[in-house]
Amino acid sequence: MSNSQARPLKKFLSVAVFLAVAAASLAMAGFAYHSSQEAARFKFAATVDDAMNRIESRLNLHLSLLRSTQALFKVRGREIGRTEFKAFFDALDVENNFKGLRGIGFLGIAKRGDEAQLEQDIRRIGGTEGSIYPPSELEWRTPIVLYEPLSEANISSLGYDMFTEEARRAAIEMAMTSGVPRATARIVLGENTGSAEKVPGFLVFASVDEDGSDTATGGVKPTVSGLVYVAFRTGDLFEAALGSAPLLPVHAEVFDGDASDDNLFYRSPTPPGAAYSEDFRVTRSIVLAGRPWTVRFRPTEGFSEPSSPTIPVMLGLFGLLLAGAIAMVARYQERAYNAAERLHETTEKSLLEKDLMLQEMKHRIKNSITRVLAMARQTAAHATDVNEFSTSFAARLQAMAASQDMLTRSRWQKADLGELLRIELGQVFGKDLPDDMLSGPVVLLNETTTQALGLTFHELATNALKYGEAGNTVGALKVKWRVHEEGGERRLGLTWTESGNKAISPPTRTGFGTKLIDMNITRELYGTIERDYRADGLLVQIDIPLKGLSKTRE
Structure with missing residues (x-):
């Protein structure tokens, strides 16, 4: 197939990508919804087992009176x-x-x-x-x-x-x-x-x-x-059997024989929940003194499902957003490919430049999408609702975009550590930062280090604004860095100090922000990070090797 024949097909690539990713995401959301419904049905079946145990125990207790009375008359008779x-x-x-x-x-x-x-x-x-x-x-x-x-x-x-x-x-x-x-x-x-x-x-x-x-x-x-x-x-x-504490969220109907209105023995006064379909109806049988009964249960409004029904909705919305993002990337990639193809038609040199550019773009897009997907999954896992997910995800994308912007201006060659800190802290605390907040030599960072440290500084600044006094007190935050040598290896040491009158306690659980910081420092940059929660604030010490970074200017 010639290039002229392939061009019309390429126009539909972004649409095909969008439809494929959207369909996969919606299928995943549907599976999550089905799984949540199955879990709810299993939980309700266990609740029904509890209700049946209560009914059978109550009936056996009452029938024990019959045996006691029978024994009394066998002994005493007409006397x-x-x-x-x-x-x-x-x-x-x-x-x-x-x-x-x-x-x-x-x-x-x-x-x-x-x-x-x-x-x-x-x-x-x-x-x-x-x-x-x-x-x-x-x-x-x-x-x-x-x-x-x-x-x-x-x-x-x-x-x-x-x-x-x-x-x-x-x-x-x-x-x-x-x-x-x-x-x-x-x-x-x-x-x-x-x-x-x-x-x-x-x-x-x-x-x-x-x-x-x-x-x-x-x-x-x-x-x-x-x-x-x-x-x-x-x-x-x-009511005595089912009304004992703790109350069970079940609506019960008891029938003498088959389940029909003519055979109805008892119906719970609490109506069944309108949100639950017939799939949640559970029918059990019991035999009392030779007579079969049918007991039918439905959940009431008090029944709580084991997982939130908003999770499949969030997955579906995220899938549509992801499909749109990937389709846009595919569209841009298509345009870049067409541009490189036109250059190929002019000179052999253009062909070489086009191949290099495409490989570079594919690599960067793949890395960017991988980072976005990882942040989106983790942010969604720790978010309680769609608003919290949207706020946190947008802030982290902004931090990533700031790092990308610095690299773009330098043609992806280098980024200054001090400028990166001013940009990321300025997004959180405002552009007018105190002159003595940042201090250290000029350190030029490569692409990987810029992106990793950009997200790290954003998360540290956000936490300082939430839990410390950095957003209210001038001079409450100090960031210093230096270049030192350890074991024959040049390393960058950065000290993040939050001070004030308020003690900062260690968190009771590890959130996604903390995990993201640790992953960037230890896995991406092969460095170390230490946190010291003190009575007057927080001290964070980061140490990463300079191998692979650009040279520094003291």
Whole structure:
């Protein structure tokens, strides 16, 4: 392909570079966003595990009452009276230890037509009329003989035949035939007994055998003398489980069986957070006394994600800025290439100059982009928001630009150390610097040293303005340098002194500015830097070899 054919394609190079870098940056931002969402989902799943542990622990604690009551009736049987049962209930301190428990009771059992003994038990134990209600044509009669807490409002529940109600009957039959506790579906407690308190809840039944055995198989056996049961208020039970400190940022829904509105047991009063999608919904299953439940969780507004959602946005914005910068560089490189190509068409000498110029420019652009990328990454990592990132990044670019400007004026040959200090300190403290602030011989620096020291002086001056008294007190900052010989090697020693009435304490963490200074001095220039935080200010001593630098003039 000839040069004339390649020129139209080169016009689109900067656009192609911009699109490629922008696409890569946006992809990186999207990946960061996806990763932050995955981390948030993992954190919420762990919170759900905590909530499920609380629910299961609360249910197991309450079911322990059923086993205790079952053991009491296995031992005492029909000999237990209302006073003894009340003392047993009061000793449990239900109000403080078993929130959500509505009461504990005992059901007698007899074939239809053999209710006389049960009615005598109700009169003898419960102290009421002893009649069993409502009328029933079913095979079994299971009236309430004992119940606590018993009050004037619910005493009418004694004698109520639970076998007449479908949901209770299903659980009673399974408890009698299996010999293990069985739970009912969702019911309204007090609805059929004339009680003044009617609340949603459920019951759990366990059979009691006359011979002391609590196991029955192959159908109802004559040894089953009754059933003990516990009644739970659904709302109070789950609020007690999930409301203990520390509060969990979860919105819970509990269903009897499948998750549908008809099977809803309980719903948390705190609504789910509007910012969280269906991806954050977590569903778990639990089996209580043979009955499966479904528990569904969503995060509330109190849920905090492990990483800030602004980070992907910052990455995306930075990527677009970087794409624009690289596209501009590509555009300038294209123009430089075209200019060198025109020179090539004139003379062979122009061709040699063009090749040298391109190689020089590529090298400098690569170094500059590498520095800009490193500063941008580190500045973004230590910034708390976009404004802080923009301010810090712009200041460091300005410091780098000042060094570049000095080198440009000298055709990239040399830069005076004293002039470099005046430019960098003037950007921070103003152009009118005291005459005695800087002192030392003339030292000419090469390109690498100029750029490294320019950024170093900018960071030191910025810190002095922030934390010292250099910006408020004349003479608070002194910078001196000298050339000395050590081990047969000529070296530059620079002393940066901040003085005043305020002590400067060592930082508790190493920021990017400090890392940038150390990297420039130790890695870029192979020198040393020491900091002395004193009661009257800060002393910084920098020592770098003069090998590779321009000669000095004393």
